[in-house]
Amino acid sequence: MTLFRATIMxxxxxxxxxxxxxxxxxxxxxxxxxxxxxILARGGFGALRAAHPRExxxxxxGGLLLPGFIDTHVHYPQIRAIGGLGMPLLDWLxxxxxxxxxxxxxxxxxxxxxxxxLDGLLSCGTTSALxxxxxxxxxxxxLFDGALRRGMNVTSGLVLSDRILRxxxxxxxxxxxxxxxxxIDRWHGRGRLRYAVTPRFSLSASEAMLAACGDLMLSxxxxxxxxxxxxxxxxxxxxxxFPGSRDYLDTYDxxxxxxxxxxxxxxxxATDAELAVLGEQGAFVAHCPTSNSALxxxxxxxxxxxxxxxxxxxxxxVGAGTGLFLPKEGLQxxxxxxxxxxxxxxxxxxxxLFLATAAGARALGIADRVGDFSPGKEFDAVWVKxxxxxxxxxxLVHASDATDALARTFALATPADVAAVWLxxxxxxxxxxxxxxxx
Ligand SMILES: [Zn+2]
Numbered sequence: 395m396t397l398f399r400a401t402i403m404x405x406x407x408x409x410x411x412x413x414x415x416x417x418x419x420x421x422x423x424x425x426x427x428x429x430x431x432x433i434l435a436r437g438g439f440g441a442l443r444a445a446h447p448r449e450x451x452x453x454x455x456g457g458l459l460l461p462g463f464i465d466t467h468v469h470y471p472q473i474r475a476i477g478g479l480g481m482p483l484l485d486w487l488x489x490x491x492x493x494x495x496x497x498x499x500x501x502x503x504x505x506x507x508x509x510x511x512l513d514g515l516l517s518c519g520t521t522s523a524l525x526x527x528x529x530x531x532x533x534x535x536x537l538f539d540g541a542l543r544r545g546m547n548v549t550s551g552l553v554l555s556d557r558i559l560r561x562x563x564x565x566x567x568x569x570x571x572x573x574x575x576x577x578i579d580r581w582h583g584r585g586r587l588r589y590a591v592t593p594r595f596s597l598s599a600s601e602a603m604l605a606a607c608g609d610l611m612l613s614x615x616x617x618x619x620x621x622x623x624x625x626x627x628x629x630x631x632x633x634x635x636f637p638g639s640r641d642y643l644d645t646y647d648x649x650x651x652x653x654x655x656x657x658x659x660x661x662x663x664a665t666d667a668e669l670a671v672l673g674e675q676g677a678f679v680a681h682c683p684t685s686n687s688a689l690x691x692x693x694x695x696x697x698x699x700x701x702x703x704x705x706x707x708x709x710x711x712v713g714a715g716t717g718l719f720l721p722k723e724g725l726q727x728x729x730x731x732x733x734x735x736x737x738x739x740x741x742x743x744x745x746x747l748f749l750a751t752a753a754g755a756r757a758l759g760i761a762d763r764v765g766d767f768s769p770g771k772e773f774d775a776v777w778v779k780x781x782x783x784x785x786x787x788x789x790l791v792h793a794s795d796a797t798d799a800l801a802r803t804f805a806l807a808t809p810a811d812v813a814a815v816w817l818x819x820x821x822x823x824x825x826x827x828x829x830x831x832x833x
Contacts, residue, residue, distance in 0.1 A: 464754025467709025
């Protein structure tokens with residue numbers, strides 16, 4: 395067993411439905427007792443030490459020990475395609491993202507990209523992710539293998555498209571079905587891996603392809619993820635392609651793809667009818683603030699989601715998003731709600747911590763295992779500790795209380811402040827700056 399001593403913070407309640415202050419658990423001098431990767435006890439360090447006087451202690455002085463971050467929308471093939479600014483969604487896809495995605499047909503290339511992607515997540519304190527995969531089965535094998543060997547909580551799937559995109563990214567519904575089934579057989583449920591049925595979006599998936607996705611959802615206890623309502627031109631094009639559908643959500647819903655195992659990214663331009671269906675059916679929406687800002691997609695109507703009972707989580711949406719560090723997404727989410735004025739939802743630092751951790755666990759259906767530090771859960775954690783002499787360090791020292799410390803962390807922390815990461819109790823060997831761990 396190991397007794398971790400740190401300033402510990404997590405959210406054990408939902409600040410959107412309850413009192414935010416009561417959602418936060420914070421121990422200035424806290425302790426977590428961990429055995430075989432599972433949290434056995436949590437409390438003040440002094441009391442835990444008295445009860446377990448002989449256990450080795452890992453001292454994490456300074457900074458904050460937080461649950462590992464959970465990214466619910468991030469594209470593995472786009473890790474080398476960040477920073478393409480100045481374009482709306484469909485132009486950015488054509489010029490930046492999809493040419494890079496095509497390169498993953500080469501397994502050697504995919505292997506290098508997977509290593510950079512998975513180590514990039516860990517270096518940013520992200521221990522669980524719903525990963526938008528590649529269009530190629532061999533590239534998915536590489537990703538799953540890398541995540542399995544690292545012990546990461548990764549849910550992902552082969553990206554399916556059968557129209558509109560460049561031809562090398564397309565496959566037939568029959569091939570998509572067969573290749574997805576084979577990947578589910580090989581990877582779903584191994585270690586901490588799970589499978590997500592992943593049509594790119596209705597714009598590039600025909601009725602037959604979406605029907606194949608529906609078959610896959612019925613055949614196994616897998617997740618479903620895709621994009622929705624990100625950009626006006628995209629929404630209008632989808633409406634033209636599906637004249638028989640009530641709205642964008644209906645293109646998925648009529649194939650049985652909207653339910654408690656569904657996470658849809660963006661939903662910036664949702665109708666009230668769509669929000670009602672999402673809320674009734676218990677589906678989740680991954681809000682991707684830096685991506686929405688970079689592509690000029692719009693200001694996320696968070697309040698309307700909360701009012702309809704739609705669960706929200708955070709996604710970095712790399713490579714349209716501007717990095718893998720979830721606290722940056724939290725800060726950008728806060729900015730966007732401020733900019734919405736009276737239509738916005740003021741987000742406290744407690745909301746931001748919830749969105750970056752426990753909310754993601756709920757969306758991914760793994761809240762019984764990760765997302766906070768409750769006894770019985772797996773010890774996935776990130777120690778955010780300011781670099782010596784940094785402005786973040788100066789501010790953290792002068793924080794007045796736990797909420798203030800979180801506010802300063804979301805405002806100022808960067809990936810350089812990720813001092814240590816644990817996956818199920820095992821400390822991750824993080825790449826030193828300029829050094830990459832072989833995948
Ligand atoms: Zn995306």
